[in-house]
Amino acid sequence: MSDTCWWLAQRIAALLPGAECEAVLGDLEERGESGLRRLADVLGWVLRRQWEPWGDWRSWVWGAALPFGGSLLLMGLSVSLAQSGREVPEGTPLALARVIGETLWLLGSGWSCGFVIASQRTRRVSALLACLPCCFCFSRFGIEWLSPLCLLLFLGPVLWGAARGAQRRGLDFKVAVLVGVCATAGTFLSWGSGAGRWLPPGWLIQATLLVPAWYLLAYVGAAQRRRDGLQVRGDDL
Amino acid sequence: MIGEFEFLTLAAAARLGENAYGASVREEIERVTERRCAIGALYTTLDRLESKGLVKTWMGPSTAQRGGRARRMISVTPQGMEAAAEFYATILRVSEGLAWGVRP
Numbered sequence: 001m002s003d004t005c006w007w008l009a010q011r012i013a014a015l016l017p018g019a020e021c022e023a024v025l026g027d028l029e030e031r032g033e034s035g036l037r038r039l040a041d042v043l044g045w046v047l048r049r050q051w052e053p054w055g056d057w058r059s060w061v062w063g064a065a066l067p068f069g070g071s072l073l074l075m076g077l078s079v080s081l082a083q084s085g086r087e088v089p090e091g092t093p094l095a096l097a098r099v100i101g102e103t104l105w106l107l108g109s110g111w112s113c114g115f116v117i118a119s120q121r122t123r124r125v126s127a128l129l130a131c132l133p134c135c136f137c138f139s140r141f142g143i144e145w146l147s148p149l150c151l152l153l154f155l156g157p158v159l160w161g162a163a164r165g166a167q168r169r170g171l172d173f174k175v176a177v178l179v180g181v182c183a184t185a186g187t188f189l190s191w192g193s194g195a196g197r198w199l200p201p202g203w204l205i206q207a208t209l210l211v212p213a214w215y216l217l218a219y220v221g222a223a224q225r226r227r228d229g230l231q232v233r234g235d236d237l
Numbered sequence: 238m239i240g241e242f243e244f245l246t247l248a249a250a251a252r253l254g255e256n257a258y259g260a261s262v263r264e265e266i267e268r269v270t271e272r273r274c275a276i277g278a279l280y281t282t283l284d285r286l287e288s289k290g291l292v293k294t295w296m297g298p299s300t301a302q303r304g305g306r307a308r309r310m311i312s313v314t315p316q317g318m319e320a321a322a323e324f325y326a327t328i329l330r331v332s333e334g335l336a337w338g339v340r341p
Contacts, residue, residue, distance in 0.1 A: 045280065
């Protein structure tokens, strides 16, 4: 029993950063307490660590509201893009403008959402919160002439941005500008061409998809001015 | 001003000197307070103290007793000493004249 608890404690501790995990497991081993006591210590420590970031309001915005609300809006944008894509063969300039606008919007907003979410320490909870609306919409999808898989078109740019954000390497200011321009241009082109038909009505709601891209741009720009360099760490967000 | 547990951690680390690391500081706190000290509380406090510049930590040597795992060594910085002294002086001031008070 004691060995099993200790084995479990070591597996759970692996959720946390390597150096800290090693130090804490070493401390517990040195004290020579029972496996159950060590497991309780590790559980308390992991829970405390997981809860820690939620004391900051930014975690609630970027770690909870963004993944939940953002995934809903991005799914709407994905379905709109799929529908616009079907209309391209008609060959009208409007259909083409819709596809271009929605593609740029999805790329810019999806990438920035993924980057910002993955830069937070709350990323595991965020991933779960993003999955909930996806599962709900996937189960309720009722457009006969479109595959439910089109709901997940947004996953490409989001996962791309998330992979970049999780690396915690520097983000070039030019990349932030490119993402911001891409998302903004796409949004205005979409609005001008009547795209985004599966998004909730109201420009203010739709424009919330631009917030991560602008936040990223503002943050990287400010950091660049402050540090007089072009690099900013992703985990500083 | 630092908190009570932060003060305890600083005092224990300062008392242990070069032998201050996670397990030894935890034992010292438990010895003086006669209460159990959660390892999560200690490590989150250490992180907080380090971010305030009150302690410095680094990974030390590993030992067989620890299953070959490294220690997180702790050293109190001059700012940490100052913060602890300020906390202690405040406790003395606020306790002065009370039945349980200790005169400096």
